[in-house]
Amino acid sequence: MKKLSFILAPFTIIYGVIVATRNLLFDLKILPNIMPQIPSIGIGNLNVGGTGKSVLVDYLITYFKQKKTPFVISRGYKRKTRGVIIANDKSSALTIGDEPYQFFSKHKIGVIVCENRKDGLNILMQKNLKPDVIIFDDLMQHRYVTPHCLVITTSFNQIFFDDHLLPLGRLREHTTQVKRANIILVTKCPNDISLKDQLQIKHRINPQSYQKIFFTKLVYGKDIINKKNKKSLTKLKFPFLLITGIANSDHLVSFLKSKSLNFEHLKYSNHHNFGLSDTKKIKQKMQSQIVLTTEKDFGRLEPFFNSNELFYLPIEMRFFTKKKEDEFILFLKKNIRIV
Structure with a gap:
């Protein structure tokens, strides 16, 4: 491990210089942003x-669509298309990306995918779509657009202050860039997180006067569902096949094991585009079993299975108290200047 760290260290330094220089150019207004x-x-x-970015986006859409018209602009990572695309009834996970497709199909809201968020914003204005609020997904590194409020998510088990820049670690930005955030959301916290743990994390992050830190947890549904059927999770008496193509499936696997469920896990890379060879392997393993997956993966797997075979387990983000949730919403609205 030490030898590998020694090999990767020079590349981490080079990457750090490149990222720092780019951020400096934006800070000095040499590179433009809007x-x-x-x-x-x-x-x-x-x-x-x-x-937990996508779960947060889903939470915000759910909240704002009660009284407002939200709109999502995303890159559409690993889609098979290029350029600016406005989601429509013919869109799929392949044409607009798995996460944008999830937001569009689930919430029936406006979604634009584009490599350059600035282009997506221009199209939105040209088409005179007039949403009440725009949610930019995965915007931290895309500095050509500056939102009214930037929310950074960091997982409880992998908080950014304990990490290193790529390729030695998993940081895309230096930890000093947390200064750009208005809200820092510590996600995937254990249900029994103590006040002491929260205070220690806040102390290490050391937020500025204009920043607030909130803690959230993941809550899974009681039923597994698809577009036509649903089954009680706890009543799954037979073994099933779990398929994941997300960055970190540990939380989900731990949850299912805590329910004493019998399953085999096939793990794929994040945003994996499933093909015929993948589904052939899956069907050979599943036999008469059902296949359980995540809501994000469901859109990529759905074309290969019928409604009796493929299900997903719903998931949502929750705050630990109603008071903290109200505080989060109030602070968010204050920053984006919306009533």
Whole structure:
């Protein structure tokens, strides 16, 4: 391990210089950026994947669509298309990416995917779509757009201050860039997180006067579902096959094991585009079993299975108290200047 660290260290230094120089150019306004005229929220992270960004986006959509018209602009990572695309009824996980497809199909809201978020913003304005709030997914490294409020997510088990820059660690940005955030969300916390742990984390992050830190947990549904059927999770008497293509499946696996469920886990890389060879292998293993997956993976696997075979386990982000949730919403609205 020490030998590997020694080999990777020079590349980490080079990467750090490149990233620091790029950020400096934006800070000095040498590289241009714009702030949308419409209230906007940027979701991002310092680490590579697995920090709960998509669950947060889903939470924000669910909240705002009660009384407002939210709109999501995303890169559409690992889609098979290029350029700016407005999601429509013919869209799929392949054409707009798994996460944007999940947001569009689940919530029936406006979604634009584009490599350059600035281009997506321009199209939104040209089409005169007029949402009440724009949610930019995975915006931390895309500095050509500055949102009214930047929310950074960091997982409880992999908080950014204990990590290193790529390729030695999993940081895409230096930890000093946390200064750009208005809100720091510590996600995937254990249900029994203590006040002492929270205070220690806050102390190490050392937020500025304009920043607030909140703690959240993941809550799984009681039923596994698809577009036509649902089954009680605790009543799964037979072994099933768990398929994941997410950055970190440990939390999900631990939850299922805590329910004493009998399953085999096939783990794929994050945003893996499933093909015929993958599904052939899966079907050979499943035999008469059902296949359980994540909501994000469901959109990529759905074309290969019927409604009796493939299910996903819903998941949502929750705060530990209603008071903290209200405080989060109030602070968020204050930053984006929306009532």
